[in-house]
Amino acid sequence: MKKNFDLKKIINTYLKHWKWFVLSGIMFIALAFFKLRYTAPEYNAYAKIMLVDDNGVSNPAEEVLQDLGKIPNKDSKKVEDEIEVLKSRKIMEGVVKRLGLNKAFFAQGRIHNTEYFPIYKAPLKISFLESDTLVNSSSLDFSLNVISETEFDIIYLVDQQEINKKGYFGKNVSSPIGEILITPNANNLTSLINQIFYFRLRPVNSVAEAYRNSVEIKQASEFSMVLNLSLNDRVVEKAKAVLDTLVDEYNLTSIEEKSAKSNNTAEFINKRINLIASDLGEVDDEIEQFKTGNKLTDISSEASLYLQSNAQTEQSLAVARTEYSKINFMKNQLDVDSFERIPGNIGLANGSLNTIASKYNELLDNRNRLLKSSNEKNPIIVNLDQQLIALKSSLQNGLNNSAETVALQIKSLENQSSKLNSKIYAVPGQVRKSRDIEREQGIKESLYLYLLQKREEATISLISTSPNAKIVDSAHSTYLAVSPNPTITYFTFFILGLGVPFGIVYLRDLLDNKIHNKEDLQREFNNISILGEIPKLNRGDRGLIKKNDRSILSESFRIIRTNADYIRKGRNVKDYDNVIFVTSTINGEGKSFCSMNTALTIANTGKKVLLVGADIRNPQIFPAIKDVTKNKNQKNGLTEFLVDSSITTNQVINSYKINEIEIDVLLSGKVPPNPAELLMSDRIKELFDIVSNEYDYVIVDTAPAMLVTDTLLISQYAGHTMYLTRADYTEKEVLNFAKEIHADNKLNGMMLVVNDVKQSNFGYGAKYGYYGAPEKKGFFKKFKKA
Incomplete structure (x- = not known):
């Protein structure tokens, strides 16, 4: 459900x-x-700084490395990184050492101790004779009690044991970390007598870690370069000093980093300048050797000269070859035996040959004219022939000499042309190599000049290095306590x-496994009727109801009686319809209490009621009514009736007046050794047959059903069963037994009742009380006017 x-x-x-x-x-x-x-109250100090963006400022160190491709070019400073730098252990340890935060001096007060800050303002000066390295890594606590102007008591712990020593101002005193010297820092020590002071020393790293966690650093806005710094401390001046010193240490660290970067850059530039200067000298030597080896001054002008000389040489070579051809042609003309005219106007360079050729042609013309009128025997013609032969021989010798001369000239010109061509062919390679050398020389020269410029800039930057943070607001405080x-x-x-x-309450309810009221019972049983709730009795309340009782207890039993009658009428039970058993799961749930009050409630209506004490193992009815049985003979009860067949019902049933209500009671009698066997006898049936006919109602107080079998043995004689549970006592797990016997129909007409319910836990009516009951005035209502 x-x-x-x-x-x-x-x-x-x-x-x-x-x-x-x-x-x-x-x-x-x-x-x-x-x-x-x-x-002790804490105060807040806060400061504001702005991170300086170096992107707009020339930084030669970064420019050189960026130009050389050594570091990336950042667009903007990462504020988160700078916050981590501000809170770094290195910077915070520097703050602790500068301010001496690892040492604290207090004066005892009535409520709070007063801390002196800075520590040099303390009335006593504490000096350690050991090295700072040992002191900065040690922890020590001691107290000082000034006895007089010269003496004091010092108390400290060693291995959890208190050491008390007397010391003198100006004299060394031993301590767990070495000798210390305590001197007065005030002119008049009289006011310090009987004053107690405390000194505390802590390792620098632990104090720095504590301040790292205490200092808050936040951006003023999402994309702002402004940072807000905040710190809470018991001493306002200490908090302000910590923030100001933190910013100062951060700026000093940034300046040192930038200076180191500039120094490293300058050193790097100097090494590069020396290396490039050496390389540049080697390039200059290479150019000199190249030009000296190739006998070059200016390759371009010399290449033009080579081309011009080669053109002239080719021209002279062509003239010489033409001349050589003319000479050969003339020689070919002279090789014939007959006298033939030879060319005389071919333009030989040798003018004497041209003269001889002209004279030869002239004599040849005279000879040919004379032969027209004479013959070859003519002495004149013979003389002319001799002259022609002499001229021809002379011309032939001249041509041979000219041919040799021209041939030598041609060979010389060809050699000269070959040399010039080889030089012309070598010019492109020389130009390329020369340009390679000159290009290398130019690169090294430009890099050399660039590094010289940057070296000067780096040198200037060492002087003009700026911090990373600009102070917008120095540390200040409102001097109002923020904690607590x-x-x-x-x-x-x-x-x-x-x-x-x-x-x-939550844990109690979470771990609670008991029922508390009718609603809890309803959640456990969805097929068994619940008659009602019986309230918890306060100390001094009556346990049994009275005649015309208007108490909450009486009203609860009236509700139970009414509900039981309603259920009883609806069931139409033929046998033992007026017999109601009262039982429970375990002992202590209030069966006898419920049985007696139920019987008294019904009897109060004028009905004839019999109360039977069927719990013969642990009788509880007699102790409850023993005050009204003093004058009655109580020798016999249910046990005696079952044992002795001669005893009649009239001998064991007695009438009592309990709280002015008439009621008949059959007590349990003596506790037998065999209760189960007695309840199985035929006498029990005889008893219920008699009483069911003689009485309007028979209320039977029985034993707990789960602990013993007594109730189940006689359950057949019950027309109805009132099954009792007790609030804050009956466990929900135990109720599984009631579910089982109801499912198996072992008890006839089971009806549930919750006993001992606190009035605040009543399922219904708790808020409103009972009709007609006296109104309980609350605490505030008592003060209201009538």
């Missing part, structure tokens, strides 16, 4: 314990008062005061 969420019920669960909530709230508010009273905050403290403790009982 699905359980519905009932917010009102959950709230009421806690409101029932409102007294505990109020008491716990008052106690925790009192604790808050004492906390505020005895907790009274409002927050009271509110927090009040919430804790409510939370403690709330948690206790």
